[in-house]
Each structure stands twice: as structure tokens, then as C-alpha cells.
Amino acid sequence: AQTVTQSQPEMSVQEAETVTLSCTYDTSESDYYLFWYKQPPSRQMILVIRQEAYKQQNATENRFSVNFQKAAKSFSLKISDSQLGDAAMYFCAYRSAWGGSEKLVFGKGTKLTVNP
Amino acid sequence: NAGVTQTPKFQVLKTGQSMTLQCAQDMNHNSMYWYRQDPGMGLRLIYYSASEGTTDKGEVPNGYNVSRLNKREFSLRLESAAPSQTSVYFCASSEARTGFNEKLFFGSGTQLSVL
Numbered sequence: 126a127q128t129v130t131q132s133q134p135e136m137s138v139q140e141a142e143t144v145t146l147s148c149t150y151d152t153s154e155s156d157y158y159l160f161w162y163k164q165p166p167s168r169q170m171i172l173v174i175r176q177e178a179y180k181q182q183n184a185t186e187n188r189f190s191v192n193f194q195k196a197a198k199s200f201s202l203k204i205s206d207s208q209l210g211d212a213a214m215y216f217c218a219y220r221s222a223w224g225g226s227e228k229l230v231f232g233k234g235t236k237l238t239v240n241p
Numbered sequence: 242n243a244g245v246t247q248t249p250k251f252q253v254l255k256t257g258q259s260m261t262l263q264c265a266q267d268m269n270h271n272s273m274y275w276y277r278q279d280p281g282m283g284l285r286l287i288y289y290s291a292s293e294g295t296t297d298k299g300e301v302p303n304g305y306n307v308s309r310l311n312k313r314e315f316s317l318r319l320e321s322a323a324p325s326q327t328s329v330y331f332c333a334s335s336e337a338r339t340g341f342n343e344k345l346f347f348g349s350g351t352q353l354s355v356l
Contacts, residue, residue, distance in 0.1 A: 129283070170284075170331065170347035216283055228299060229345070231283025 127152045129219050131232035138207045139240050145192075146202045146235045148217030156222035159193070159200045160229070164214040173215070176200065178222070204237075212239045243267050247332050247348035254322045254355045262317040262351050264332030272335045273315035274299075274345070275307060277328040284331060290315055322355040329353070 128151045138144035150159070161173040176184045176193050183191050188208075192201045204211055217232040245266045254260055266273065271292050276284040286299030290309040304326060306318045315334075319326060332348040 134281075168329065168331075168350040170333070170345070172344055218283070228286050229284070231285070233281055233283050 127219050127230045129217050129230050129232035131217055131235050133235045135236045137238040142207055143205045146215050148200045150198050150219050158220045160218040161202045162216045207239050209239050245332055245334055245346050245348040247351050251352045258322050259320050262330055265314045266334040270334040270336050274333040275317045276331045279328050324355045327355045
């Protein structure tokens with residue numbers, strides 16, 4: 126079974142600075158998808174960024190980018206120019222690429238605090 | 242554009258009581274999901290429905306039942322609530338069943354406490 130590990134329960138960053146959230150995963154599959162979700166105090170889960178495992182190029186969405194290291198099974202999220210609105214829980218998630226796989230496997234989350 | 246709507250937002254039950262959590266989406270999505278989120282844990286899948294008329298168990302289905310009433314609505318029922326079911330429950334929907342292009346849209350959650 127696949128597992129997702131987020132080793133940092135909490136992180137903090139100064140406004141306008143850069144922070145990196147760590148995520149590692151364990152799988153025997155070669156094709157899969159990885160996601161970062163943001164959960165602000167409103168509780169609603171919001172997709173931040175996603176990566177296809179067969180793509181070597183790291184995904185980027187505005188101030189959010191990932192460092193995907195397939196061999197190391199690592200998928201970290203970098204937030205540049207941090208803003209107060211980035212404060213939230215961040216969840217890393219894994220999904221098999223095989224048809225019929227319905228389950229997103231989530232890590233336990235990292236709470237990000239942004240200090241003004 | 243409401244997206245995914247869950248009701249109620251908060252609920253307190255006594256052990257043994259029953260209740261149904263309602264979920265509706267207005268995006269014409271085929272797939273719908275129920276997750277639970279416990280403190281210090283990520284989301285865990287309870288049940289899902291790949292299309293109208295079908296439902297399947299997820300990771301933690303025990304103690305729950307679901308109904309896909311129509312394409313829009315997917316309800317979660319607790320027949321006899323237990324303290325272990327105290328959690329935040331999220332409904333989600335997506336257009337695609339699997340794969341990269343699937344984007345999950347989540348509701349705002351239901352905080353359930355079972356005393």
C-alpha cells in the first residue's frame with residue numbers, strides 16, 4: 126500500500142520570504158500523480174499544484190513550485206514571496222495512475238504560519 | 242456557482258443516534274466522495290460513487306452507509322453513531338474518474354461530535 130509522509134507538523138515563514146514543505150512517499154508503482162492541497166481556516170480543501178510522475182519537469186503555478194525527485198520519492202512544495210493568505214494546512218497526496226484506482230492517499234499535513 | 246454544498250456544517254450526536262450528512266454538487270460531475278479528517282491525520286476515504294447508481298467502499302467504511310440519490314446528491318448515513326466517528330467530514334466531487342486531469346472539488350466540511 127502506498128503511504129505519504131509529511132515530516133514537518135508545523136512550519137513558519139516571514140511574509141515575502143520563501144518556504145519549502147517536505148513530502149515523501151512510498152510506492153512500488155512507476156506511474157502515479159502527486160498533489161498538494163491547501164486547507165485554510167475555512168476548512169475547504171483547495172488544489173494548489175499537481176505533478177505527473179512520468180514528467181521530469183517540475184510543475185509550477187505562479188508562486189508555487191515543486192521539487193519532484195522520483196528516485197528519492199520526494200515531492201516538496203516551495204512557496205515563494207509568502208503572503209499572509211498562504212497560512213493554512215498543506216496536504217501532500219498520492220494517486221495511482223492505474224484505471225479504477227479511486228483513492229487519494231493523503232499525508233498528515235503541515236501547518237504553515239506566515240508572520241507579518 | 243455553489244460548487245459542492247454540505248449540510249449541516251456542525252452536528253452533535255449522542256452515542257447510538259443516527260443521522261444523514263447531505264452533499265450536493267452543481268457541476269454535473271460523475272464522481273463523488275466522502276472523506277473524514279481526524280486531528281493529526283490526512284483525509285481518509287470512506288465511500289465513493291463513480292457514477293449515478295454505483296457506490297464502493299473506501300479505506301474506512303465501517304459504521305457508514307451511502308446513497309447516490311441522483312447525479313447531484315450523495316449522502317452519508319451513520320446508523321448508530323459512536324464516539325470514534327467524531328471527525329470532520331468532507332464531500333468531494335470530480336468530473337473524471339481517475340487520473341491526472343481529475344480535480345477534486347471539496348465542500349466546506351461537517352464538524353461532527355459524538356458524545
